[in-house]
Amino acid sequence: MSADPMSDAERAAALAAGWALSDDGAAISKTYTFRNFVEAFGFMTRAAIWAEKLNHHPEWSNMYKTVEVRLSTHDTGGLTALDAKLAAKMDQLAKG
Numbered sequence: 001m002s003a004d005p006m007s008d009a010e011r012a013a014a015l016a017a018g019w020a021l022s023d024d025g026a027a028i029s030k031t032y033t034f035r036n037f038v039e040a041f042g043f044m045t046r047a048a049i050w051a052e053k054l055n056h057h058p059e060w061s062n063m064y065k066t067v068e069v070r071l072s073t074h075d076t077g078g079l080t081a082l083d084a085k086l087a088a089k090m091d092q093l094a095k096g
């Protein structure tokens, strides 16, 4: 699936939503903190379903009630519109 490079507007929106840009500009990352492990894992379950729908998958790790997420488009080695789309969807899903 080819994806357009992430636009300046999409990057600004992600940063405004609390995502951090990597030093090389090729990824964005964010740590979500939930009330407990079950809510953290429920978020991951919901996000996994959407990642599969988008065919765009996060690099993430879960420690108890936190979920660390890193998004990048492996096929292009940088940030694309798919990363912006998945980031926005994850933010929405994190609200429960």
Ligand SMILES: C[C@H](O)[C@H](O)[C@H]1CNC2=NC(N)=NC(=O)C2=N1
Pocket (backbone or CB within 6 Å): 001, 055, 056, 057, 058, 071, 072, 073, 074, 075, 076
């Ligand atoms: C073959 C499969 O469609 C590709 O490997 C997809 C799967 N999920 C993906 N996820 C991410 N983050 N980047 C990709 O380039 C990517 N490519």
